[in-house]
Amino acid sequence: MLIIRPVIMEDLDQFVELAFRAHFGITSLPRHADLLRRRIVESEFSFRKSVDRPGGELYVFVMEETESRKLVGTSCIFSKVGGFQPFYAYEIQTSVHESKDLGIRRELPTLHLVAEHSGPTEIGGIFLLPEYRKHGNGRLLSLFRFLFMRQHPKRFEQEVIAEMRGVLDDEGRSPFWEALGRLFFGMDYHSADLLSAHDKKFIADLMPTTPIFIPLLPQSAQEVIGEVHHNTRPALRMLEGEGFRFTKMVDIFEGGPVISCELEKIRIVRERCSAKIEEITDEPVGAPQHIVTNAGLDFRGCMGTVVTGPDGARVGKRIAEALRVKVGDRVVFAPLKPPATTEEIPS
Numbered sequence: 001m002l003i004i005r006p007v008i009m010e011d012l013d014q015f016v017e018l019a020f021r022a023h024f025g026i027t028s029l030p031r032h033a034d035l036l037r038r039r040i041v042e043s044e045f046s047f048r049k050s051v052d053r054p055g056g057e058l059y060v061f062v063m064e065e066t067e068s069r070k071l072v073g074t075s076c077i078f079s080k081v082g083g084f085q086p087f088y089a090y091e092i093q094t095s096v097h098e099s100k101d102l103g104i105r106r107e108l109p110t111l112h113l114v115a116e117h118s119g120p121t122e123i124g125g126i127f128l129l130p131e132y133r134k135h136g137n138g139r140l141l142s143l144f145r146f147l148f149m150r151q152h153p154k155r156f157e158q159e160v161i162a163e164m165r166g167v168l169d170d171e172g173r174s175p176f177w178e179a180l181g182r183l184f185f186g187m188d189y190h191s192a193d194l195l196s197a198h199d200k201k202f203i204a205d206l207m208p209t210t211p212i213f214i215p216l217l218p219q220s221a222q223e224v225i226g227e228v229h230h231n232t233r234p235a236l237r238m239l240e241g242e243g244f245r246f247t248k249m250v251d252i253f254e255g256g257p258v259i260s261c262e263l264e265k266i267r268i269v270r271e272r273c274s275a276k277i278e279e280i281t282d283e284p285v286g287a288p289q290h291i292v293t294n295a296g297l298d299f300r301g302c303m304g305t306v307v308t309g310p311d312g313a314r315v316g317k318r319i320a321e322a323l324r325v326k327v328g329d330r331v332v333f334a335p336l337k338p339p340a341t342t343e344e345i346p347s
Contacts, residue, residue: 001067001318002065002132003301003302003323004140004300007040007043007074008044009037009041011071026125026127027163028076029074029076038198039076043060047059047299054154054156055079056078058076058077059076060074060076061145063132063141066322075125076124077122077123077149077156078121078124080118081121082117085201086115086116086117089113089250089252090252091248092111092112092226092249092250093248094108094109108213109215113207113209115204120161121156121157122162123145123160123161124163126235128141136337142238143334146263146266147268147293150263151293158264159262160262162244164228164232164236164258166224166250166254167254167256173188176221177192177254179217180221184207185202185207203252224254226256226257227256227257228256241338243265244260245260246258247260268335272333274295274333275308276312276331277320277328280316285306285307287307289337290303290306290334291303291334292331292333293331293333294325294331303336304316304322313331315331
């Protein structure tokens with residue numbers, strides 16, 4: 001059985017292995033053992049601290065196979081982007097150039113650097129081992145975060161964003177970075193991406209603040225602005241099905257789209273239910289698949305079935321054991337998929 005839980009320091013070795021198996025371009029899952037150790041420390045502190053409003057806390061989760069204790073995936077939440085290290089993106093705008101004497105009017109797309117100091121909540125850092133990308137596991141690894149946020153609303157902003165991984169070639173090069181970023185930073189894409197994971201000051205120092213006319217970029221760079229890596233397309237479709245939409249902003253490194261949705265408007269949040277456990281049964285519980293979680297900061301989540309009645313919820317013994325809940329405890333659950341959704345999510 002697969003469960004979701006917060007990462008702990010005892011996971012470090014397996015967590016590092018996961019990161020090194022992940023694709024390049026997942027900034028929030030750097031291929032750097034010391035940075036990953038710091039992320040675990042930061043995440044453990046975030047779960048322990050008392051929070052009245054989001055202040056940039058990092059919550060890192062792992063997917064674990066309960067029988068083998070093997071870590072097979074991970075994802076995270078940044079409670080708020082910005083602060084001491086701004087959230088940087090390019091906003092796509094239109095620049096109008098007109099000569100009434102000549103009867104010429106041109107509308108040209110431009111990139112404008114945005115530095116957000118008090119931004120929204122961001123989801124990121126998702127990776128699932130290829131052999132586990134089936135049976136809705138990728139959907140579970142992504143969507144449970146919205147149920148966690150809704151259970152602890154003081155810890156998160158109402159707006160939620162996701163930076164979708166942009167286009168990279170088979171060698172991990174970014175056409176967008178090669179055409180633009182390398183000119184100003186003098187380093188390759190992966191070096192800049194790794195550096196940004198722990199220090200964004202170099203972006204303010206080196207990135208031009210003047211608008212960049214998109215038609216002046218090479219065609220190879222223009223074509224990938226706002227596009228996603230082919231492995232990320234199912235994840236984009238899944239989030240769009242949950243209510244996320246393109247913000248007209250793109251990542252400054254590889255040009256991938258930034259998408260956004262208000263937490264209360266996300267499909268799984270709208271369809272969630274909460275109930276106290278009335279009965280834990282050894283018998284199979286016949287019902288559609290749900291994402292099921294406990295209701296505390298000692299978070300655990302899994303896929304399973306829940307049947308509700310006038311006196312509460314009935315769940316199977318395996319689910320109760322996975323969530324570490326008992327009769328009288330509260331569970332939160334929501335349908336794994338919206339109607340007529342069948343795709344799986346590579347990461």
